[in-house]
Amino acid sequence: MTGPVHSRRDHGGGIDAAAARYGGARADWLDLSTGINPRPYPVTALPPEVWAALPDDAAMDRLLNAARRVWQVPDHLAIVAAPGSSAIIAQMPVLTRAASVFIPGPTYNEHAAAFRAHGVPVTDDPGADAHVHVAPNNPDGRYVSADRIGGHPFTIIDESFGDCDPSRGYMAHADQDGLIILKSMGKFWGLAGLRLGFAIGRPGTLAPSGRAALVDLLGPWAVSGPALTLGARMLEDLDWATGTRSWLAEQSARLDRLMVGGQAAELVGGTTLFRTYAVNDAAALHDRLARSHIWTRIFPYSRTWIRLGLPGHDADWARLEAALA
Numbered sequence: 001m002t003g004p005v006h007s008r009r010d011h012g013g014g015i016d017a018a019a020a021r022y023g024g025a026r027a028d029w030l031d032l033s034t035g036i037n038p039r040p041y042p043v044t045a046l047p048p049e050v051w052a053a054l055p056d057d058a059a060m061d062r063l064l065n066a067a068r069r070v071w072q073v074p075d076h077l078a079i080v081a082a083p084g085s086s087a088i089i090a091q092m093p094v095l096t097r098a099a100s101v102f103i104p105g106p107t108y109n110e111h112a113a114a115f116r117a118h119g120v121p122v123t124d125d126p127g128a129d130a131h132v133h134v135a136p137n138n139p140d141g142r143y144v145s146a147d148r149i150g151g152h153p154f155t156i157i158d159e160s161f162g163d164c165d166p167s168r169g170y171m172a173h174a175d176q177d178g179l180i181i182l183k184s185m186g187k188f189w190g191l192a193g194l195r196l197g198f199a200i201g202r203p204g205t206l207a208p209s210g211r212a213a214l215v216d217l218l219g220p221w222a223v224s225g226p227a228l229t230l231g232a233r234m235l236e237d238l239d240w241a242t243g244t245r246s247w248l249a250e251q252s253a254r255l256d257r258l259m260v261g262g263q264a265a266e267l268v269g270g271t272t273l274f275r276t277y278a279v280n281d282a283a284a285l286h287d288r289l290a291r292s293h294i295w296t297r298i299f300p301y302s303r304t305w306i307r308l309g310l311p312g313h314d315a316d317w318a319r320l321e322a323a324l325a
Contacts, residue, residue, distance in 0.1 A: 015295060024293045030316050031309070033297040035138065035161060035274035037244070038312025040190025041234045050225035059228040066235035067198055071183065072171055078203045080214050081223045081231075085160055085184040085197030086110055091217045092180075093118035095208070096154040098130035106301055108138045108158065134158040135170065139276045139299065139307045141269035143168060150176040154205075157181050160197075163188035163241070164248060164272045171200075178205055187273060188244070189234050196227045248272035251310045254317075259308070263324060274309045282306040292323035 015029050050059070064079050073079060082088045093101075093115045100123050101115045111132045112122045120130075131152050133144040138161065149155050150173065159181055162169050174181055180201040186192035199206060199214055207213030215222075223231075234240075252272040259265040263285075265277035279285050282298045282305055289296055297307040311317045 018290060018295050022290045022293065028293050030294045030311065030319055032311065032320070033295045033307070034192075034309050035187055035271065035307075036192050036309065037188055037190030037248070037273060038310050038316070039244070039247070041237070041240060043191070043230065046226055046229055050229045053225060055221050055223060055225045055228050059225065059232070060223070063223075063228050063232045063235070066232045067183070070235045070238070070241075071166075071169070071200070073200055074175065076202075077174055077200060078206045080199045080206055080218070081228075082197050082199065082218050083222050083224070083227070084186065084195040085158070085182045087195075087218060087222070088182055088197055088199045088214070089158075090114050090117075091214060092130075092132075092154075092156060093120050094212065094217055095206075095214055096130050097211065098128070098154060100125070100128040101130040101132060102126050102128035103132045104144075106139065106299065107132075107134045108160075111156070111158070128152070130154040130156070132156045132158065134160070136161050136164070136168070136271050137269075139268075139270065139274070139297070139305065141271050141276070146170070146173060149173055150179060152178060154178045154180065160184035161187050161271045161273060164245065174200055175202065177202055180205060185231055185234060188241075191230070191234070194227050194230060196223065196231045245272070248310070255308060255310060258321065258324065265306075268305060270307070274307055276305055276307045278304045279306055280304070289320075289323050292319065294320060294323050 013034055015026050015031055019026055019029060060081065063081060067079055089110050098120055100121050102125060103112050103122055115122055129152060133149065135143045135157055149157065149170065155178060157170050159169060170181055173179060180199055183198040183200065185194060185196040249272050252275060255275050256267060259277050260267055265279045268276040268278050270276045282303060285306055286296050286298045299305050311320055
């Protein structure tokens with residue numbers, strides 16, 4: 001009898017594995033390895049029926065209308081909700097039927113993994129018929145210039161971290177044929193466990209003629225009733241979003257002062273949810289912090305890059321400062 005099978009591509013998280021290596025219970029660890037808001041949207045009680053009944057059309061309509069307002073999606077564009085942006089990423093090779101895909105790196109690795117799983121080569125040739133850009137990029141925060149998007153059968157822009165700074169988004173270009181913008185509720189809103197994401201584009205792009213539409217690829221009732229209800233609440237709460245952007249900006253600046261000023265690290269880039277630094281030996285710093293039960297992110301392609309998310313509370317800051325001292 002075999003044990004459970006889990007996908008373990010290079011990601012943040014993995015506290016159980018960290019605890020197995022360095023000791024301590026899961027509750028002892030400060031996880032700075034992800035770019036998830038450490039002060040997530042407050043979850044209050046949900047009506048019992050959203051747990052007991054199949055998701056209904058009215059709840060989906062409320063969610064999609066809220067998404068359209070907050071991201072200023074033109075009425076003629078389509079929005080598809082999914083159980084996390086990763087569920088959409090997994091369907092992009094099927095939807096696009098691309099022969100090859102251009103994904104400038106280093107970047108979030110699930111896009112390349114999804115295309116490779118369908119036998120689609122990932123190339124550094126910009127002539128590929130599908131392009132993927134993560135903007136702002138994970139882990140260095142770079143954006144793709146507007147003149148580099150479009151002009152291909154399909155262009156996917158992953159804005160999973162885009163809600164930190166909506167002014168730099170790509171919705172003004174979303175009317176291009178073949179362009180798909182991805183959104184995530186797990187990063188800025190901090191509820192990664194909710195599993196809620198969106199694809200935005202022309203109706204003909206998300207449901208190409210003669211092919212399965214994205215909504216059909218995801219299957220019926222793809223988004224749970226609790227996610228529909230809570231997702232709508234989150235998107236409708238503009239005051240929370242405004243206050244959170246200010247708080248994240250303050251906290252990321254504090255992290256820069258600690259790392260650049262106190263550790264002689266060089267800022268590579270990032271967003272207000274995570275910062276990537278260059279240090280002399282990233283693995284050594286990662287190991288040093290792990291021995292204090294603080295988990296960070298290093299990368300197989302760089303011996304100098306280390307990425308830190310934000311401590312959420314004063315006690316967490318004190319732990320990090322002490323471990324770095």
